[in-house]
Structure formats: C-alpha cells, structure tokens
Amino acid sequence: MNNLLKLGIILAAFLILSAMLAPLLIFAHELISKPDLISFKVSYEQLNETSIKLVFNITYKGIIKLDDVKLEVLNKTLYLGNMQSNTTISKHITLNMNSIPKHLEILMSLRIAGIYSLKLRIRGV
Amino acid sequence: MDVNVGIKKMVRSLVIGVFMGMLYYLVYVVIFPTLFSKILPNTEIPKLPGLYIPVFILFTALGLANSLIREHPISLPLKLLSKILGALVMLVLLNFGIIEGEIALNGVLVEYNMDISPLLYTLILFSLLIFP
Numbered sequence: 001m002n003n004l005l006k007l008g009i010i011l012a013a014f015l016i017l018s019a020m021l022a023p024l025l026i027f028a029h030e031l032i033s034k035p036d037l038i039s040f041k042v043s044y045e046q047l048n049e050t051s052i053k054l055v056f057n058i059t060y061k062g063i064i065k066l067d068d069v070k071l072e073v074l075n076k077t078l079y080l081g082n083m084q085s086n087t088t089i090s091k092h093i094t095l096n097m098n099s100i101p102k103h104l105e106i107l108m109s110l111r112i113a114g115i116y117s118l119k120l121r122i123r124g125v
Numbered sequence: 126m127d128v129n130v131g132i133k134k135m136v137r138s139l140v141i142g143v144f145m146g147m148l149y150y151l152v153y154v155v156i157f158p159t160l161f162s163k164i165l166p167n168t169e170i171p172k173l174p175g176l177y178i179p180v181f182i183l184f185t186a187l188g189l190a191n192s193l194i195r196e197h198p199i200s201l202p203l204k205l206l207s208k209i210l211g212a213l214v215m216l217v218l219l220n221f222g223i224i225e226g227e228i229a230l231n232g233v234l235v236e237y238n239m240d241i242s243p244l245l246y247t248l249i250l251f252s253l254l255i256f257p
Binding site for chain 2: 024112117123
C-alpha cells in the first residue's frame with residue numbers, strides 16, 4: 001500500500017510537472033527561434049497643438065496563450081487582456097506634447113499560460 | 126560475535142548516511158539547478174564556491190546523523206531538515222525562480238524578467254513527498 005501510494009505520487013508529480021513545464025519550454029523555444037514572436041509597432045497622430053495620440057499595435061504569433069497582458073508607458077497603464085495565437089491588439093493613449101521624451105520606455109507584463117509572470121522592458125522605442 | 130554485528134551495523138549506517146547526504150546534494154545542488162539552466166534560455170547558475178563545500182558537509186552530516194539514529198524519533202525532523210535545506214539551496218542557486226536577461230525581439234534589445242517560481246515550488250513539494 002505504501003509503495004502504491006508512492007507510485008501514485010510519482011505519477012501525479014510527473015503529470016503535473018510536465019503540464020507546467022510544457023508551456024514554458026514551448027514559449028522559451030519560440031522566443032529564441034521567432035524574432036517576431038511579439039512584434040511591437042508604435043505610431044502617433046497629432047490631435048492638436050498640445051496633444052498627441054500614441055497608437056500601440058501588438059501582434060503575438062506564438063502558440064501559448066498569454067494572460068493579463070499590460071503595457072505601462074509614461075506612468076499610464078494599458079490593459080490588453082488575453083492574447084491567443086496570431087492576434088493583434090491595438091490601443092492608444094493621449095499625451096501632452098511636452099511630456100513625451102525622445103525615446104520611450106515601455107514595460108510589458110503578462111502571464112505565460114496563466115502561470116509564469118513575464119516582464120519585458122523595451123527601451124528606445 | 127555481538128561486537129562484530131554491532132560494528133557491521135554501524136559501518137552500514139555510516140555508508141548509508143554518507144550516501145544519502147551525497148544523494149541530496151546531487152539532486153538539489155547539482156541535478157535540479159543544472160536541468161533548469163539547460164532547458165531555459167540564457168540562464169546561468171550563479172557561481173557560489175563558498176556555498177558548495179559547507180552545504181555538502183551539512184548534507185553528509187545530516188544524512189549520517191539521520192542514519193545512525195534512525196530508530197530515535199529525532200531522526201524524523203533531521204530528515205525534514207535535509208529536505209528543507211536542499212530546497213533552500215536550490216532556490217538560492219536559481220534566484221528564487223526569477224530569471225533575468227536580455228533578448229533581441231524584432232531587432233530591439235529587450236530586458237526580460239521571468240518568474241518560474243510556481244514550477245520550482247511544485248518540484249520542491251513533490252521532492253519532499255517522494256524522497257526517502
């Protein structure tokens with residue numbers, strides 16, 4: 001009985017760890033092999049003399065689902081939600097012309113398969 | 126005759142104790158961290174030479190003590206201590222599951238910070254349950 005219990009725990013450990021490791025390995029592999037896994041485009045549109053609209057287009061081409069995708073730009077947070085394979089999400093923020101630095105710094109945070117938190121800091125956009 | 130049996134038993138306990146200590150060291154300090162550094166990109170195990178020898182000695186001592194007094198109730202907390210120590214060393218070697226680095230995405234150098242601690246804690250939980 002004791003051996004049977006141990007065998008059961010080993011089997012459960014193998015299954016649970018495999019299920020947890022698989023999305024991480026697939027995502028890590030895609031991150032290395034696909035340079036355009038998460039592509040990022042920033043465009044702007046001048047609204048008037050003092051305001052500017054920054055448009056962010058984020059395209060994800062991976063297999064693993066990304067949860068709670070968020071962007072932080074100039075102390076403003078944009079919630080993009082969940083991203084499936086081959087999805088493009090477009091969001092915009094309106095900023096004062098004077099508050100825009102020459103090079104933007106964007107912090108992207110997400111959860112890989114809803115388990116692992118990942119933060120990407122993109123400088124010089 | 127009894128003395129011979131006693132010595133044999135003692136030597137057996139010593140060998141088992143040292144072996145168990147080495148097994149814990151191998152699994153938590155060598156195998157698990159190396160596996161993680163191999164399967165995840167751009168991760169390296171920090172070089173902590175000051176940590177390896179004391180940890181090895183501590184594991185061996187705990188294994189030895191555990192084996193010599195295995196009939197005594199105190200051997201149970203000692204066994205648990207070995208496992209917790211192993212888990213702690215592994216967490217320190219893997220920066221508590223936080224992996225940091227830089228990767229080129231779309232031609233732009235991007236800093237990343239990934240938290241794989243849920244996987245580490247699950248692995249530790251099962252290793253606590255499975256290991257002898």
